[in-house]
Amino acid sequence: MDALRHDIRRGILRFGDRLPAQRELASALGVNLSTISKAYQEASDKRLIAGEVGRGTFVLALSAEDELLRKASRAEKLVDLAANVPAPLPEDGRFLEALAGLTPDEQRELTRYASPALLERSAQAGARWLAPRGLDPQATVIPCVGAHAALMALLIERTEPGDPVVVESFTFPGMKALAKQLRLRLIAVDQDDDGVLPEAFDAAVRRSRARLAVLVPNLHNPTGSVMAEHRRTEIANLVERHGLTVIEDDVYGHFTDAPLLAPRLNGRGIVISSLSKTVMAGLRFGVIASDAAQIASLSSSPHLTDWLTTPMALYLGAHWIESGLAFERVEKQVAEMNARWQIMSEVLGGSPRPPSPHLWLSVRGDPDDVVSESRKRGVAVVSANVFAAGRKSAPRIRVSLMGATSGEELRSALQRLTTLGVHA
Numbered sequence: 355m356d357a358l359r360h361d362i363r364r365g366i367l368r369f370g371d372r373l374p375a376q377r378e379l380a381s382a383l384g385v386n387l388s389t390i391s392k393a394y395q396e397a398s399d400k401r402l403i404a405g406e407v408g409r410g411t412f413v414l415a416l417s418a419e420d421e422l423l424r425k426a427s428r429a430e431k432l433v434d435l436a437a438n439v440p441a442p443l444p445e446d447g448r449f450l451e452a453l454a455g456l457t458p459d460e461q462r463e464l465t466r467y468a469s470p471a472l473l474e475r476s477a478q479a480g481a482r483w484l485a486p487r488g489l490d491p492q493a494t495v496i497p498c499v500g501a502h503a504a505l506m507a508l509l510i511e512r513t514e515p516g517d518p519v520v521v522e523s524f525t526f527p528g529m530k531a532l533a534k535q536l537r538l539r540l541i542a543v544d545q546d547d548d549g550v551l552p553e554a555f556d557a558a559v560r561r562s563r564a565r566l567a568v569l570v571p572n573l574h575n576p577t578g579s580v581m582a583e584h585r586r587t588e589i590a591n592l593v594e595r596h597g598l599t600v601i602e603d604d605v606y607g608h609f610t611d612a613p614l615l616a617p618r619l620n621g622r623g624i625v626i627s628s629l630s631k632t633v634m635a636g637l638r639f640g641v642i643a644s645d646a647a648q649i650a651s652l653s654s655s656p657h658l659t660d661w662l663t664t665p666m667a668l669y670l671g672a673h674w675i676e677s678g679l680a681f682e683r684v685e686k687q688v689a690e691m692n693a694r695w696q697i698m699s700e701v702l703g704g705s706p707r708p709p710s711p712h713l714w715l716s717v718r719g720d721p722d723d724v725v726s727e728s729r730k731r732g733v734a735v736v737s738a739n740v741f742a743a744g745r746k747s748a749p750r751i752r753v754s755l756m757g758a759t760s761g762e763e764l765r766s767a768l769q770r771l772t773t774l775g776v777h778a
Contacts, residue, residue, distance in 0.1 A: 355393040355396045355397045355400075355402075358373075358393070358397045358402055358403065359397070359400070359402055360739075362402055362413055363722075363739050363740070364739060364742055364745065364747070365530055365533070365534065365540070365742075365743070366745065367413045368413060368534045368537075369413055369414065369534050369535075370412060370413060371412065371413045372410050372411070372412055373394075373403060373410065373411040373412065373413070375410065376390045376391055376394060376411075377390075394411060401414055402414060431732065432729065432732055432733065432734040433732060433733045433734065433757075433758055433763055433764075433766070433767040434734050434754075434757040434758070435733055435734055435735050435753045435754050435755070435757045435758060435764075435767055436734040436735055436736045436752075436754060436757065437754060437757050438575065438631065438711060438712055438754045438756070438757070439630075439631070439635040439754070439756060439757060440631065440632060440633065440634060440635060440683075440687050440711075440756055441687060441690045441691070441694070441756040441758075442759060443683065443686055443687075443690075446634070449634060449637070449670070450670075452669075452670055452673045452674070452677075453669075453670075460669075463665060464665045464666050464669060465665075466665065467661075467665070468660060468663050468664070468665045468668055469665075472665055472668050472669065472672075473497060473660050473663075473668070475668075475672050476497040476639075476660075476663075476668040476671065476672045477495040477496065477497055477641075478495075478672075479671065479672035479675040479676055480495040480496075480497060480627075480641035480643065480675075481493065481495045481643070482675055482676070483627065483629075483641065483675050483680065484604075484614075484625065484627055484641065484643055486608070486681075487604060487607050487608070487613065487614050487625075487627075488613040488614045488617055489614065489616075489617075489625065489643055490617060490645070492646075493625075493643045493644060493645065493646075494643065494644060494645070494646040494649060494653060495641050495642070495643045496641065496642040496643075496649065496652065496653060496659050496660065497639070497640070497641055497659065497660050497663055497668060498626075498628075498640040498641060498642060498659050498660070498662070498663065499638050499640060499662050499663050499664075499667070500628045500630055500638040500639070500640040501603065501605045501626045501627060501628040501630065501631075501640045502528045502532075502640075503638075503640060503659075503662060504626040504628070504640045504641065504642045504659070505528065505529070505532060505568070505601065505603070505626055506532055506658075507642070507652060507655075507658035507659050508601055508624060508626070508642065508649075508652065509532055509536055509538065510536065510658060511651060511652050511655060511658060512566060512599070513536060513538055513566065515536065515537035515538070516537060516538070516539060517538055517539065517564075517565075517566070518538070518539045518540075518541045518562035518563065518564040518566075519533065519538050519539065519540055519541065519564060519566050519567065519568060520541045520543055520555070520558055520559060520562070520564045520566070520567035520568070520569075520598075521540050521541065521542060521543070521567070521568050521569070521743050522542070522543060522545045522549075522550055522569065522570065522574065522743065523542040523543060523544050523545055523742070523743055523744060523746065524545070524576055524577060524738065524741040524742060524743065524748075525540070525542075525568070525570075525575075525741060525743045526570065526575045526576070526603070526741065527740055527741065529568055529743075530740075530741075530743065539562070540743045540744070541558045541559075541561075541562045541564055542558075542742075542743035542744030542746070543555050543558045545574075545577070545579070546579075547577075547579050547582075547706070547707065548579070548581060548582035548584075548585045549569075549571060549574075549579060549580075549581030549582060549585045549586075549589065550569065550581075550585075550589065552585070552588040552589060552592060555589060555592055556592050556596075559592070559596045559598060560596075564598070565597070565598060565599060566598070566599050566600075566601070567593075567598055567599070567600045567601070568600075568601045568603065569589075569600055569601070569602060569603070569615070570602075570603045570604075570606075571586070571602060571604075571612070571614075571615045572604060572606060572607045572610050572612045572614075572615075573606035573607070573609055573610055573708075573710050573711070573712075575603075575606065575712060575741075575752075576712060576714055576736070576738075576741045576750075576752035577707075577714040578705075578707045578708070578710035578712055578713060578714055579707060580610060580612045580707075580708055581612070581615065586615055586618060587618070589615070590615070590618040590619055590620075593619050593622055593623075594619070594620060594622070597622075598622065599622050599623075599624065599648070600615070600616070600619055600622060600623050600624070601624045601626060602614060602615050602616050602623055602624065602625050602626070603626055604625055604626065604627045605626070605627055605628055605630070605631040605632070606631055606632065606710070606711065607627065608632045608684045609632060609684075609687070609688055609691060609709075609710070609711060610708065616644070621644075621645040621647065621648055622648070623644065623648075624642065624643070624644040624648060624649060625641075625642070625643045625644065626640065626641070626642055626643075627640065627641055627643070628640035628641070629671055629674070629680060631711070632683075632684050632687055633674070633680050633683045633684060633687070634683070637667065637670060637671060637674070638664075638667050639667050639668065639670070639671025639672075642659065687711075687756075690756070691709055691710070691711055691755065691756065692709050693761060694755040694756065694758075694761060694764055695709040695710070695755065697755075697761050697764055697765050697768070698713060698755060698764075698768060698778070700765075701765060701768040701769055701772065702715070702768060702772065702776075702777060702778045703777070703778060704778060705778040710755075711754065711755055711756045712752055712753065712754050712755065712756075713752070713753045713754075713755060713778065714750055714751075714752055715750060715751050715752075715753055715771075715776050715777065715778055716749060716750060716776070716777055716778070717749050717750060717751055717774070717775065717776050718749065718774075718775045719749065720749075721737040721738045721739060721747070721748075721749055721750055721751050722737045722739060724737070724751055724774055724776065725737045725751060727774055728751075728770075728771060728774060731770040731771075731773070731774075732767075732770065733767045733770055733771060734757075735751045735752065735753050735771070736751060736752045736753075737751055738750040738751060738752070740752075751776065753768075753771070
């Protein structure tokens, strides 16, 4: 049962995979049939698998990354250092004030599907949002319902089941979830503090014949690393040599001065971004941006992108960007991030990485055990197993510094983690 749970969490076994018959597995492993039956029953009780009479036993969609994305309420009271969200700000309760000045005609527009005028306004606002990040002013921008929806649209449009997609060895849970849903093969590439390793990247592309990579160069989730200047040049050269397309997830980019990778990729880069990680979690306003030729087919497939948007989110997102409020909130979040990073340094002794909204901490032993013990102490964190894209994991956990309701709550939570031997 532990082996089943391990392989489901790591993505080795995926939702819908059919397991061997119990007698067949008992024979293959050289154990008693009753042992296999007991393991299957326990895994079924834990909702990891389910049997269907006449069809067999199948894996359920209850992997660790699915659990992290799940929004079900929990009875226990926890300091949430698991969810990567912007820190709460005093003015959060006033976010709908922008609607007060709407004319009757504009109010009626919000009750319908998004109009072409509102979609165009949102695209222009998205370009303005990414301009400080170094986006080409001539880039095409497509509005979406957040960055996850943007990534899903790109993967649906550009891949077929079984296709390989190159990612960092530890990648964000949304990427793993989409790979499961779309039946994609994640090709994990080793990384260090400077980003993906060029030699490993080159070998992975050659071996898998992948045509697509999904990377997080800036404030990588979960490690918090920023791709070094020399590494960007090396990766850009490899992308050009292999004719690869890179989807660059830049949802944390506004928290750093490091530029986009995409402008170095000679039209082979596609940027996705949103307001959810840097401005407000509940404002589902995202964009896809790239050279017009690179996303021409997606531009003609609105059912994957802007057709799913809501006028309310488009209006608020565009208004906040146009008015400068979105950028003001980023500045406040950066100040809060730096303050919380200082608290972390005082409690844990600091980190060699630049300030980030999340922290990649070392632990002793199995990170899943540390997560369990942490919950007993009233603190929710995330195991490295949730992020592992390949078969290799690490004795690490990810901690969100912005998830606590205050700096004082964060300090208390981090002090509780130190009793588990956690360190930067």
